[in-house]
Amino acid sequence: MDAHVNTQQEQIPNRLLDSISRLAAMWADRGHMRRFWGRDETLWTSSGESRWLGWLTIIGEQLADSANLRAFADHVKGRYTHAVLLGMGGSSLCPEVLRLCFGKRDGFPDLRVVDSTDPVQVKACEESIQIESSLFLSASKSGSTLETSLLTEYFLDRLTSHVGSRRAAEHFVAITDPGSKLDRNATAGGFGRVVHGVPSIGGRYSALSNFGMVPAAAMGLNVESLLQSARVMQEACSAAAPARANPGLRLGLILAAATLAGRDKLTFVASRRVAALGAWIEQLVAESTGKQGKGIVPVEGEALAAPDSYGHDRLFVSFALDSEADPAVEASLGNLYYLGHPVVRIGIRDVEDIGQEFFRWEVATAVAGSVLGIDPFDQPDVESAKVAARELTDAFEREGSLPPEKPFFEDGRFQIFAASDHARRLLSGNAAPELGTLLRAHVATARDVDYIALLAFIRRDARTVAGLERIRETVRASRRNATCVGFGPRFLHSTGQLHKGGPDKGVFVQIGCDDGQDLAIPGRGLTFGVVKAAQALGDFDVLTGLGRRALRVQIAGDLDEGLVALATAFAEPGQ
Numbered sequence: 001m002d003a004h005v006n007t008q009q010e011q012i013p014n015r016l017l018d019s020i021s022r023l024a025a026m027w028a029d030r031g032h033m034r035r036f037w038g039r040d041e042t043l044w045t046s047s048g049e050s051r052w053l054g055w056l057t058i059i060g061e062q063l064a065d066s067a068n069l070r071a072f073a074d075h076v077k078g079r080y081t082h083a084v085l086l087g088m089g090g091s092s093l094c095p096e097v098l099r100l101c102f103g104k105r106d107g108f109p110d111l112r113v114v115d116s117t118d119p120v121q122v123k124a125c126e127e128s129i130q131i132e133s134s135l136f137l138s139a140s141k142s143g144s145t146l147e148t149s150l151l152t153e154y155f156l157d158r159l160t161s162h163v164g165s166r167r168a169a170e171h172f173v174a175i176t177d178p179g180s181k182l183d184r185n186a187t188a189g190g191f192g193r194v195v196h197g198v199p200s201i202g203g204r205y206s207a208l209s210n211f212g213m214v215p216a217a218a219m220g221l222n223v224e225s226l227l228q229s230a231r232v233m234q235e236a237c238s239a240a241a242p243a244r245a246n247p248g249l250r251l252g253l254i255l256a257a258a259t260l261a262g263r264d265k266l267t268f269v270a271s272r273r274v275a276a277l278g279a280w281i282e283q284l285v286a287e288s289t290g291k292q293g294k295g296i297v298p299v300e301g302e303a304l305a306a307p308d309s310y311g312h313d314r315l316f317v318s319f320a321l322d323s324e325a326d327p328a329v330e331a332s333l334g335n336l337y338y339l340g341h342p343v344v345r346i347g348i349r350d351v352e353d354i355g356q357e358f359f360r361w362e363v364a365t366a367v368a369g370s371v372l373g374i375d376p377f378d379q380p381d382v383e384s385a386k387v388a389a390r391e392l393t394d395a396f397e398r399e400g401s402l403p404p405e406k407p408f409f410e411d412g413r414f415q416i417f418a419a420s421d422h423a424r425r426l427l428s429g430n431a432a433p434e435l436g437t438l439l440r441a442h443v444a445t446a447r448d449v450d451y452i453a454l455l456a457f458i459r460r461d462a463r464t465v466a467g468l469e470r471i472r473e474t475v476r477a478s479r480r481n482a483t484c485v486g487f488g489p490r491f492l493h494s495t496g497q498l499h500k501g502g503p504d505k506g507v508f509v510q511i512g513c514d515d516g517q518d519l520a521i522p523g524r525g526l527t528f529g530v531v532k533a534a535q536a537l538g539d540f541d542v543l544t545g546l547g548r549r550a551l552r553v554q555i556a557g558d559l560d561e562g563l564v565a566l567a568t569a570f571a572e573p574g575q
Contacts, residue, residue, distance in 0.1 A: 303469070
């Protein structure tokens with residue numbers, strides 16, 4: 001194939017450019033890229049990073065094994081109408097990107113991704129597929145991911161009721177590391193296939209491993225073409241490439257230098273066909289860098305606004321298909337640079353060249369971690385929310401209920417919760433508090449350098465995405481702060497690490513709702529609604545326990561109407 005590297009153009013203000021140039025010279029003079037490719041963990045924190053660099057060479061290993069991926073695609077073709085990926089974070093985001101970028105291929109199953117414990121969302125997936133002719137991909141690197149386990153149990157039970165236990169198991173494929181709990185259970189349970197991951201590749205760096213390529217094969221994509229494209233970027237990022245021309249190194253140094261200069265809000269501007277790539281990069285960057293009070297804050301899905309809508313904490317990175325270049329967007333990016341914002345433009349020749357971006361961003365994130373002095377391959381604060389949720393679900397199974405809570409405000413449609421000291425601050429001077437005054441007082445705690453994150457434990461679909469976008473646009477219009485949106489529990493495996501381990505720059509609004517219809521989990525004294533509620537409460541308790549500025553809003557009644565009402569409440573009078 002034509003060895004064409006996706007382009008990377010930079011417009012960097014002089015002061016920041018000087019910092020990047022100094023870093024590039026240091027990396028060249030000290031042979032840091034040779035150390036990088038040599039898996040020298042002293043380039044980071046000497047905390048075992050060398051054990052997590054298998055992604056550097058996975059492309060060649062996958063190409064050598066491509067016959068097995070082709071055989072799997074041949075097995076799937078014409079046999080299944082749908083494929084359902086049951087996984088979280090690094091196990092689900094790459095397949096979702098591929099489905100949204102490439103669409104459905106003739107003769108191959110239509111891929112659905114279920115990365116939620118919201119009962120409405122789980123049921124909607126079940127009702128959208130022909131379950132008797134569906135393939136289920138249960139993906140978990142550790143093999144013990146709670147959501148993957150519960151979703152596998154649920155869909156295996158539902159399929160068993162249609163076709164019997166033996167045939168149902170044959171519809172399941174496990175993607176997991178060797179020897180994991182999922183590996184053992186899938187083998188014992190007679191799953192159709194068990195495909196192993198590489199233990200030296202962490203979940204968020206696993207896009208080009210079996211966690212991304214097995215679903216790609218099931219979709220009927222040309223996996224070899226994706227991998228060959230990625231290899232072009234791998235070669236461009238090699239130790240032999242000059243620092244000035246190494247795209248992964250260069251991008252990583254830009255990310256780190258911008259963060260050290262206070263421009264830590266990595267804001268994505270994407271063309272329509274490849275926009276889904278943003279959510280994958282968001283997890284990679286946030287979970288890799290958000291620790292030890294440091295971190296890069298990815299701003300994904302925020303609509304491009306007028307240049308005066310932004311503070312001085314932004315780094316803009318656009319990625320677009322060459323065929324989707326938009327003169328209006330290009331003009332806006334040019335104006336942002338003119339006003340002093342750094343801008344990086346990544347041009348993708350063809351959608352199949354998206355494989356290059358997986359590798360470029362993996363290298364860039366690892367490089368940025370080195371400059372920031374952190375381990376970009378661990379996630380030390382993710383477990384805290386899991387532990388809190390587990391304690392709550394255990395309590396529910398013992399006692400039949402979650403711990404009682406008391407809102408500090410309610411009006412029949414909304415209940416608001418906060419840590420007691422924060423609630424007192426918000427109520428101070430409010431003789432007759434209203435929803436809008438409390439919400440605006442909460443986001444008013446944001447400083448110029450802060451971001452405002454909406455954490456929604458609700459179903460995820462086009463209507464709720466649009467509803468949350470209205471809220472974030474309202475907030476940004478009044479405050480100019482960067483805004484982020486995460487759907488729970490999905491974001492717990494992504495930006496959740498940044499929220500807890502990163503700098504105290506987040507102002508959080510957790511949004512929950514009443515589940516209209518719950519779903520029982522077979523063989524357990526739990527429902528999906530209870531698990532989702534426990535995950536929301538657990539995450540909120542961890543945030544408030546860390547002293548983060550967090551507010552929880554519970555919507556009663558119609559969810560879509562509630563989101564519209566919240567957007568109105570957030571708006572400043574006269575806005």
